Amino acid sequence: MQHVKDKDFLKQLGGRIRTIRKSKKMSQVDVGIAMDNFGEQIGRIERGELNVTICTLKKIADTLDTSLSHLLDFTKQ
Numbered sequence: 001m002q003h004v005k006d007k008d009f010l011k012q013l014g015g016r017i018r019t020i021r022k023s024k025k026m027s028q029v030d031v032g033i034a035m036d037n038f039g040e041q042i043g044r045i046e047r048g049e050l051n052v053t054i055c056t057l058k059k060i061a062d063t064l065d066t067s068l069s070h071l072l073d074f075t076k077q
Contacts, residue, residue, distance in 0.1 A: 011048030012074055018046040020064050020071065034063045 021031055021042075028046070029039035037059075044050040045060075052060075054068075061071045 006051075007048060010051060013072070014046040014048040016071060016074060017042075017060060017064075020066055021046075024064055026064070031060070031063050035059050 021028070027039065028042040031042045032039035041050065045052055057071060058068060061068050
């Protein structure tokens with residue numbers, strides 16, 4: 001089971017991904033297709049329901065044409 005802090009982090013990360021995705025005018029389905037994945041999984045990530053690997057985060061960053069450091073910069077929310 002995850003600690004509460006972990007859940008908070010996942011929600012914060014998901015919110016950051018959502019913000020960047022929307023700024024790029026992309027839907028969850030657009031991101032899913034570009035990643036050979038499902039938009040449903042992107043939704044779960046954005047809601048903080050799914051703990052993703054660093055490799056998946058890299059794919060998301062690449063798909064959103066941004067860097068991992070930008071994706072993880074929570075000061076910009």
